[in-house]
Amino acid sequence: MKRLFFSLLTTLSMATFAVADEGMWLLPLLQQMNSKAMTDLGCKLTADQIYSINHSSIKDAVVIFGGGCTGEVISNEGLLVTNHHCGYSSIQALSSDEHNYLENGYWAMDRSQEIPVPGLSVTFLVSMEDITNQIVTAEEQLRKTFADSADVDRLVSTSMDSWRQTLVDKSNEQNPNCRSVVTSFYNDNVYYMIVYKIYRDVRFVGAPPASIGKFGGETDNWMWPRHTGDFSMFRIYAGADNEPAEYSTENKPYVPKQSLKISLKGYGEGDFAMIMGYPGRTQRFQTADQLQLMMDTHDVSIAARTLRQEIMWKWMEKSPSIRLKYANKYAGSANGWKKWVGEKKAFKDLNIIGREQQKEADFMKWVSKNKKRQAKYGSALQDISESVAAQREARLALTLLTETTGRIELAGLARDFSQSVDDALESKKDTAEAMRLALDDMKSQYDDYWEPLDREETSALLEHYRKNADPKNYLEGLGGDFATMDLKKYANDLFDNSVFTSAEKLESALENGYSHIMKDPAFKLVESIMDGTMKYFGAMYSRDDNGSEGAKAFTAGLMEWQKGKPMYPDANFTTRLTYGTIKSYSPRDAVKYNYYTTIYGVIQKEDPDNYEFRVPEKLKELYQKKDYGRYAMPDGNLPCCFLTNNDITGGNSGSPVMNANGELIGLAFDGNWESMSSDVMFEPDLQRCICVDIRYVLFLVDKFGGAGYLIKEMNIAD
Ligand code: ARG
Numbered sequence: 001m002k003r004l005f006f007s008l009l010t011t012l013s014m015a016t017f018a019v020a021d022e023g024m025w026l027l028p029l030l031q032q033m034n035s036k037a038m039t040d041l042g043c044k045l046t047a048d049q050i051y052s053i054n055h056s057s058i059k060d061a062v063v064i065f066g067g068g069c070t071g072e073v074i075s076n077e078g079l080l081v082t083n084h085h086c087g088y089s090s091i092q093a094l095s096s097d098e099h100n101y102l103e104n105g106y107w108a109m110d111r112s113q114e115i116p117v118p119g120l121s122v123t124f125l126v127s128m129e130d131i132t133n134q135i136v137t138a139e140e141q142l143r144k145t146f147a148d149s150a151d152v153d154r155l156v157s158t159s160m161d162s163w164r165q166t167l168v169d170k171s172n173e174q175n176p177n178c179r180s181v182v183t184s185f186y187n188d189n190v191y192y193m194i195v196y197k198i199y200r201d202v203r204f205v206g207a208p209p210a211s212i213g214k215f216g217g218e219t220d221n222w223m224w225p226r227h228t229g230d231f232s233m234f235r236i237y238a239g240a241d242n243e244p245a246e247y248s249t250e251n252k253p254y255v256p257k258q259s260l261k262i263s264l265k266g267y268g269e270g271d272f273a274m275i276m277g278y279p280g281r282t283q284r285f286q287t288a289d290q291l292q293l294m295m296d297t298h299d300v301s302i303a304a305r306t307l308r309q310e311i312m313w314k315w316m317e318k319s320p321s322i323r324l325k326y327a328n329k330y331a332g333s334a335n336g337w338k339k340w341v342g343e344k345k346a347f348k349d350l351n352i353i354g355r356e357q358q359k360e361a362d363f364m365k366w367v368s369k370n371k372k373r374q375a376k377y378g379s380a381l382q383d384i385s386e387s388v389a390a391q392r393e394a395r396l397a398l399t400l401l402t403e404t405t406g407r408i409e410l411a412g413l414a415r416d417f418s419q420s421v422d423d424a425l426e427s428k429k430d431t432a433e434a435m436r437l438a439l440d441d442m443k444s445q446y447d448d449y450w451e452p453l454d455r456e457e458t459s460a461l462l463e464h465y466r467k468n469a470d471p472k473n474y475l476e477g478l479g480g481d482f483a484t485m486d487l488k489k490y491a492n493d494l495f496d497n498s499v500f501t502s503a504e505k506l507e508s509a510l511e512n513g514y515s516h517i518m519k520d521p522a523f524k525l526v527e528s529i530m531d532g533t534m535k536y537f538g539a540m541y542s543r544d545d546n547g548s549e550g551a552k553a554f555t556a557g558l559m560e561w562q563k564g565k566p567m568y569p570d571a572n573f574t575t576r577l578t579y580g581t582i583k584s585y586s587p588r589d590a591v592k593y594n595y596y597t598t599i600y601g602v603i604q605k606e607d608p609d610n611y612e613f614r615v616p617e618k619l620k621e622l623y624q625k626k627d628y629g630r631y632a633m634p635d636g637n638l639p640c641c642f643l644t645n646n647d648i649t650g651g652n653s654g655s656p657v658m659n660a661n662g663e664l665i666g667l668a669f670d671g672n673w674e675s676m677s678s679d680v681m682f683e684p685d686l687q688r689c690i691c692v693d694i695r696y697v698l699f700l701v702d703k704f705g706g707a708g709y710l711i712k713e714m715n716i717a718d
Contacts, residue, residue, distance in 0.1 A: 073258075231700075352680055383546035476528055597641045
């Protein structure tokens with residue numbers, strides 16, 4: 001199997017240029033794979049201006065925002081813009097019933113009003129280096145060393161782990177204040193050492209109210225035509241040396257190596273557009289069997305979330321306070337739910353599995369033509385199939401367990417508490433202090449907790465689990481026979497007797513000591529869920545069989561098959577570039593969607609009786625007066641959102657959309673309903689990236705938010 005590396009490397013280096021649209025390309029390979037196609041499409045930049053490790057380039061302005069989004073630096077004073085839905089959890093955490101920034105929006109009117117966000121970080125890419133050859137050579141040497149041992153695979157794998165760690169340690173030493181990681185690409189066929197620098201003093205600068213930043217809510221989510229002002233702004237702070245520093249009033253705004261210029265000139269259909277960012281996960285190299293299991297898993301998740309979201313929403317509608325507490329939990333759940341519903345529909349409409357099967361048949365035909373290929377790739381698909389079959393039951397069971405019992409917040413609170421206490425005890429704190437620290441850690445969780453909601457969810461989710469689980473997987477240790485016990489009564493007893501239902505109860509329970517708290521009924525539930533989880537995880541991981549080897553061989557085979565055509569690896573939260581054009585589309589027969597929307601659409605969608613479609617008075621006034629300032633289009637209208645045919649996925653949220661000069665024209669924030677299968681297959685005719693226009697963003701900062709002073713620090717192209 002190890003020989004695969006070489007054929008793959010040759011394939012990569014022989015690649016000719018890619019065509020447009022499809023592809024989440026690796027920045028270090030742009031010159032080799034993409035620059036000609038980009039120039040042909042109208043790009044005016046060289047690959048070196050986009051990505052260089054020797055001098056500043058666009059990549060120095062594009063960051064990982066928090067744990068799973070992208071952001072970009074738009075001033076020399078560390079001002080950053082990302083999506084509203086990316087800032088969402090931070091904005092919620094800073095909000096209270098009295099100061100509800102999520103609901104009402106917020107703008108710092110000077111630096112002193114910028115609000116620190118504990119726990120939020122911004123990560124810069126410092127460098128990435130292909131270390132595949134080093135890894136292959138090291139592994140080959142180890143294989144020779146251990147050749148005579150019966151246990152050669154295990155010995156090689158453990159030695160490789162420590163070999164890698166040494167490499168990481170060396171890189172960390174050479175790059176102070178940085179974090180180095182070895183990341184694999186193309187299903188373990190290529191490896192890069194990636195160096196990141198993480199800034200931890202990040203402050204909230206401002207955001208529009210939810211009625212703009214999340215306009216259209218879950219109804220419009222994943223859909224076009226769109227009218228959402230999906231952006232929020234933050235500022236990165238650094239120590240006196242411009243290096244990362246913990247929060248301090250002494251810190252200064254970070255001075256970036258590069259910040260993005262902004263264009264207010266707009267775009268037309270067919271104009272070049274590119275997006276740089278951190279796409280999370282795609283499944284472009286999965287087989288039909290893997291995809292089928294993915295669809296079946298979706299069914300399990302969708303059913304459980306439908307139930308849970310109904311309960312959450314019912315409570316959220318009761319009061320603004322509960323709505324605020326559950327805003328982020330609901331949005332996260334609903335976003336995944338709708339994505340899977342759409343993905344299932346698109347799989348059917350676009351015959352994704354059938355097309356994948358056809359591709360596999362063609363691939364096998366190619367493999368069978370040649371002995372060498374047969375030896376390398378002949379068993380790949382079979383290996384994957386067997387592994388999928390072996391894991392299937394465990395995967396579905398684990399999904400059911402995590403989407404039901406895994407969502408019982410009370411169990412999560414109890415588990416987090418004991419985890420925190422254990423951590424504190426390990427760092428030699430005494431028990432009383434450890435419990436105090438754990439309680440402090442959990443205060444913010446209780447801020448976002450509503451006991452009656454959790455109580456209702458718990459009995460409903462347990463009931464759902466019982467109805468759908470195989471009886472052999474029923475929970476044990478809950479004080480009765482799970483098959484027949486009264487789960488509503490169980491939940492009520494649990495919530496009546498547990499101290500984890502509120503921070504106050506937990507606090508007063510601390511006096512009775514840790515061993516007393518450990519007798520809390522919530523721990524019985526935690527244990528019972530953990531037992532189930534371990535059982536399924538065990539079953540899943542012990543039955544990989546040759547699955548990962550198969551995936552590695554299949555990917556390598558595909559690359560050899562398509563030799564000469566450049567291939568991009570699956571998304572894996574590393575930085576990528578996608579390029580294409582501004583483009584309209586036809587969602588179905590006789591219907592054509594324009595490539596941009598305007599504020600007029602916001603007014604048209606207004607529905608004062610529907611929380612998701614309220615329009616703030618001030619926005620209506622600005623609309624009536626056509627007071628759009630320099631942000632209007634030449635025809636006097638105010639642009640809102642637009643479409644490109646760029647190839648993105650979750651994680652790209654907040655990514656800069658740039659024109660041919662690398663100037664910011666918008667922020668990517670969503671995909672469209674007709675191509676929800678896009679993580680698996682790119683659809684040139686249907687797949688679009690939904691972006692918010694930077695002119696709408698700046699109009700909202702300036703005219704609506706009254707924070708026009710921020711525009712002065714930006715670099716607006718003339
Ligand atoms: N669908 C978007 C994504 O996954 C997130 C949009 C968030 N908005 C919302 N209404 N939930 O990137």
